[in-house]
Amino acid sequence: MHSIKQIGERFWYMTPEFENDRPVLGMVVGRNKTLMIDAGNSESHAQYFLNELRKREIAGPDFVALTHWHWDHIFGLSALTDAVSIASKATKKEMEKLLPYSWSDEALAARVKEGTEIQFCADAIKKEYASQRDIKIILPKMIFDYRLEIDLGGVTCLVQQVGGSHASDSVVVYVKEEKILFLGDCICADIYAKNRNYKIDETLRLLDRLAAFDADTYVLSHGLPISKNEFEQEITMLRAIATLTDRLKGNIQHVMETYEKLVERELTEDELEVIHEFAMGYFFRSVAHSI
16 A cells, blocks of 8 residues: 655655556645646546645645656646646657557557557556546646756755656656655666666766766655665666676676676675666667667
């Protein structure tokens, strides 16, 4: 079940639910306005969050910022039409591609077969919506190119596109006064490819962009918030494996051996998975360059 938690004075969030692929939803509460981060994977998801906040005397959102175009972050937008929805130009472009889609079992199965959808997302949509598939794709009202700053009254939010392997349109939301960086899924691998992968160049650019934010708390869309120290450990791992994969030309065994010597211990399952995902990204890059 979801639970509502508060960080600092101005930021509230709802924990994720994994079975239905419900990501974290956030709310930044200023003196004058409120900003919700992501719209949820359904109207039910969004409404549950708002109802729980209402019990705590927190008003509904004036703005809703979308972190990227994936279904679990945008399908709840149809329940938030009183708010000004905000997205990057790239996110709007990707959302427009979803407008003609049907979400029936048959349509989902067909897209999985052709490779434009993945089985995990198709199964989660079925669990979230059951037989009621009245899904409405609502396009964002306010579009920005790279960065947008919003003053909510006593608290300022910086919404910035950072990219990454998971989704090239990914944005983060930086709550300045609370030193909170809402990451969305930006540091995750590309799950829509035939083989999950990290692209080396995109990941290194992303990590450089994220390092520019002075944050103490980092909010991941499908996990619990992490500390600055935990975040630095994660990005150090990603940067090291990305660099080794490039230097060792995607050779998984050589990367594993070299990284194990670097950290001076046995590798974790997470590290082994990341090594394989970077190797897949290296392979895809090599194939693309040879065409």
